[in-house]
Amino acid sequence: MQTSQFKTTMLCILMLFSLKVFATDINFSGYGSIRGGIETDDDSASPSFGYDDNVDFKNESLFAIQAKANLNDFWSATLVMRAAGDEDYDIEARWAYLNYQIQPETVITFGRFALPYFRHSDTQDIGYSHNYTRMPISIYAGQEFDIIEGIRVAHSTFLGDGDLTLKGSLGAFDGEVAVLGQQRDIDINNIIQFSAEYSYEWFSAYAGVVSAETTLDINSALGQQLIYTLTGYRVDGDQVFSPVTNSYVYNMQDAYVDEDDSLYYSAGITAEYESWIFNLEYAAYDIDDSLFEENEAYYAAVSYNFGDITLSFVHEDVSYSFDYEHANSTDPNVNAFLIGSTDALFKDDEYDAQGIHLRYEAHLGIAYKLEYTQTNHDLSGDDNSVVVAGIDFVF
Amino acid sequence: MYLYKTAVFVIFLVFSHFAAAEVAVIVNKGNSSELNKATIKRMYLNKIKAFPSGVSLKTAGLTATDPITGEFYKQVLGKSAAQLKAYWSKALFTGVGVPPKELESSEAVIELVKSDESVIAFIDSAKVTEDVRVVATF
Numbered sequence: 001m002q003t004s005q006f007k008t009t010m011l012c013i014l015m016l017f018s019l020k021v022f023a024t025d026i027n028f029s030g031y032g033s034i035r036g037g038i039e040t041d042d043d044s045a046s047p048s049f050g051y052d053d054n055v056d057f058k059n060e061s062l063f064a065i066q067a068k069a070n071l072n073d074f075w076s077a078t079l080v081m082r083a084a085g086d087e088d089y090d091i092e093a094r095w096a097y098l099n100y101q102i103q104p105e106t107v108i109t110f111g112r113f114a115l116p117y118f119r120h121s122d123t124q125d126i127g128y129s130h131n132y133t134r135m136p137i138s139i140y141a142g143q144e145f146d147i148i149e150g151i152r153v154a155h156s157t158f159l160g161d162g163d164l165t166l167k168g169s170l171g172a173f174d175g176e177v178a179v180l181g182q183q184r185d186i187d188i189n190n191i192i193q194f195s196a197e198y199s200y201e202w203f204s205a206y207a208g209v210v211s212a213e214t215t216l217d218i219n220s221a222l223g224q225q226l227i228y229t230l231t232g233y234r235v236d237g238d239q240v241f242s243p244v245t246n247s248y249v250y251n252m253q254d255a256y257v258d259e260d261d262s263l264y265y266s267a268g269i270t271a272e273y274e275s276w277i278f279n280l281e282y283a284a285y286d287i288d289d290s291l292f293e294e295n296e297a298y299y300a301a302v303s304y305n306f307g308d309i310t311l312s313f314v315h316e317d318v319s320y321s322f323d324y325e326h327a328n329s330t331d332p333n334v335n336a337f338l339i340g341s342t343d344a345l346f347k348d349d350e351y352d353a354q355g356i357h358l359r360y361e362a363h364l365g366i367a368y369k370l371e372y373t374q375t376n377h378d379l380s381g382d383d384n385s386v387v388v389a390g391i392d393f394v395f
Numbered sequence: 396m397y398l399y400k401t402a403v404f405v406i407f408l409v410f411s412h413f414a415a416a417e418v419a420v421i422v423n424k425g426n427s428s429e430l431n432k433a434t435i436k437r438m439y440l441n442k443i444k445a446f447p448s449g450v451s452l453k454t455a456g457l458t459a460t461d462p463i464t465g466e467f468y469k470q471v472l473g474k475s476a477a478q479l480k481a482y483w484s485k486a487l488f489t490g491v492g493v494p495p496k497e498l499e500s501s502e503a504v505i506e507l508v509k510s511d512e513s514v515i516a517f518i519d520s521a522k523v524t525e526d527v528r529v530v531a532t533f
Contacts, residue, residue, distance in 0.1 A: 029487060029488075031484060033481055033486060050401075057429045063486075066487070066488060073451060076490075078490055080488065095488075095490070097490065099490050101444075101451075103451075104443075104444040104445030104451055104452075105443070105445075107490065107491065109490060113490075114489075122489050123484075123485045123488065123489060126484055126485065127483050128481055128484055129478070129479070129481045129482075129485045154490075154491055156441075156442050156443075156444075156491075161433075163437065308477075311452040361477045364459050364460070364476055364477060364480055365480055367477075372430055394480065
């Protein structure tokens, strides 16, 4: 996951810290979560958010510490180191960046930062900042490539009596993701992100888009699988030949993830009126010209605040379009293989879930959380449930 | 007569207690900005980061547990201390803003405002001195 760009950024920040340490105050702050949870049905194919039938305190626990130094009125350097239980508490530089305040309402960020794919992507691991045990997994699945190296511009302004916050990012990611149970190399280049959030009194709305050029190292495996599955068929370069006619029947580029455009878009609204909070968020993404199907996810949450206690009901849903656009061969056997491969990749991911989340403000900066969520797996018809208790804190 | 005096004294105490709950928003005497409630709210929520003159601003106030702070959060920002802690933690950890600097006493806040033209702060209005300029009371 570490690129030379990231290493250079780290080196710059370390140099700045060491040069300025005597002249500048370094402000430390941090956040974290300790959670324990269990699933109720170990045999179910339905999602359990990383929990099994033994009580687990590691899966969703994490600690992060931020060090920030103001170099002068315009420049600041920030480093956020995070140790997460699901990564064996290996310390990772989640954020490592220089901020330049070009004008009071415009800040440019250079370095490594969390990409706001969706509305709360860049703060989803700060449990204290929201009312749930976790942001709904249907949208906030925590992609491996949610941290990028690049440039971000944030600008805030007014629109009528409301506030408008705009964010734009440019960057790249080079690392690994898990596909079909194996770690695969993934390159995501030309990542361009843009989002706008408008808030007026008790109402706010958000819209965002991310486009990128994705290459996923599953192409040779897909070709081999085709030869293995369809006896006599031949893959020569990108071209598939049928043994019956000995002629070209398919271009594998229509299924490969090779410098293909991915597009993520999302929208959300929040209404926070007196003691009620309503949240709705929708997100969709697709990789063009590949075996990927369009993913659609949404969640709706209603919360009521009783002073120190906030009770939330969350409904979430993940589905795919399954229009099999890439299965466009003249040969039905090839199409059957392509449809089967797509189903194997995505059918298993469809589910919906309903959860109750309780937040108790124990002290300012410390919140206790309790959750019960039932998940329903579309493919198998199985259901499952998780019970999770935890403590979120910021300091 | 003694009873009457006691009653007046008690009433005075009660009223002085209410008076103490009034919040004053203050700036440096060299800062001539005219600020209304909506602007002050935007400043504390990191939506505005400079005074109308262009001078960049830093927010400050009393500690979160001080009753004056609670009054300011309720009257001006319209949120509870916990909601604001959550809001500011998002801003802090994404690099878009910092929470207000918290000081133990109104006297300490006045000292900070006196020494720094870029600071806006809130204190107990009963503690206001000649050293600072009041832009609003709530």
